[in-house]
Amino acid sequence: MVFFKRLVQVFLIFVLAFDLLIFVLGKNDFYFSFLKPTGIIIPTLYTILALYLLAWVQKIKRYWVIAGTIVALIFLGNLWLNQIVIDNFYKYVKSPTGNVTLVIEHRDATLGETNHFYNFYRNTSFPRVIKKLNIDTVEIVTRGTRADNLEVLGFKNAEWIDGDYVTFHSPYADTKVDLK
Numbered sequence: 001m002v003f004f005k006r007l008v009q010v011f012l013i014f015v016l017a018f019d020l021l022i023f024v025l026g027k028n029d030f031y032f033s034f035l036k037p038t039g040i041i042i043p044t045l046y047t048i049l050a051l052y053l054l055a056w057v058q059k060i061k062r063y064w065v066i067a068g069t070i071v072a073l074i075f076l077g078n079l080w081l082n083q084i085v086i087d088n089f090y091k092y093v094k095s096p097t098g099n100v101t102l103v104i105e106h107r108d109a110t111l112g113e114t115n116h117f118y119n120f121y122r123n124t125s126f127p128r129v130i131k132k133l134n135i136d137t138v139e140i141v142t143r144g145t146r147a148d149n150l151e152v153l154g155f156k157n158a159e160w161i162d163g164d165y166v167t168f169h170s171p172y173a174d175t176k177v178d179l180k
Contacts, residue, residue: 008057011078022043025129027093030130033123033130047070088102088105089107089149095163099163113141116153120134141169142172152170
């Protein structure tokens, strides 16, 4: 039982350190590429699991665990709902020279006209870590078109300039993304 207690404590420390790393990276517009599709749902589930294991090993009263779970679910419910409702898609694009990989996060929303939303990320020197390139989400509004998000962006008409930026040309907008 002592070994299991120690194992649970080490697991909790690892999970909390990973949560802190995700938070610090996110504040600086860096993200783990494998977490972008699910957002914080998977790390949150690991954190809750670690806390439950700790409560079980430390024999914490059941009502404290239930109260803590209710508070956590109220706090995290909005974040989870947002992640579940907004359906982002990702497209990985390599530059013609192959030295830059651009990740395009895209989605759309339709109410009479269609709003197309884009965020752009670039791989960093750290494996599986990407940096957000645009400050504000790029939005292109269309009306009466059946073009998908990548067509509206002008994905097939990308102009790569010296590895410094890429411009997507389409009939709807010209979108310039600074790669630095």
